Amino acid sequence: MSIDDHELVRLGLRQVIVQRFGERFEVAEARSLEEALQFLSARANTVLLLLLDLHLGDTRGLAGLKLLRQRYPHLPIVVVSGTHDGRVREEALALGAQGYFCKTGDAGGLSGLVDTIERISTGTHAADQTPQGPMAQNTTARSQTVKPGVRLTNREIQLLELVLNGLDNQAIAAETGLALGSVKNGVSSIFLAFNVRSRAALMRLFA
Incomplete structure (x- = not known):
């Protein structure tokens, strides 16, 4: 399934x-994270x-990857992004992405993407990419802690993305243009969805 907001x-x-x-x-294709989640739910x-x-219309950065990994921990995800930041690439792989490819269109990137799809389709990615040590333990702990049926608007x-980036309610209101009360209500709904009582617990x- 391809999840990208650019038709081309x-x-x-x-x-x-x-x-x-x-x-x-x-x-299959989806133009947004919400559209992808609706498809995956069925x-x-x-x-x-x-x-x-x-970077989609309804999420930016690693929040989409994190949410998909939480809800569907056994579904392989390959990032295809316009972001060339090595730090972002390393974080995506640490979060469980099976590969990270930039939208440069170069032959090497396309070849690597095709090879990764082939490995996943034949099941050989499990031995190559399965996290070991603390990362494997953290992945297991997260998948057991977060309810798979969590639904977000x-x-x-x-x-959620802004909270995970460390912004408080006042900063989120300034960033989004929402009223402070609306931000508080939205953050409270997120806490309820994930069954936590604080930002620290959510993060x-x-x-």
């Missing part, structure tokens, strides 16, 4: 997959992997 990118990924794999895979068991852009996903779920 989704079309390009579809063409690459069809050219390499023919009719082996059906390529058909997650039919999805081989997700090709995820980090587009606005709550945006607020520990995504650590």
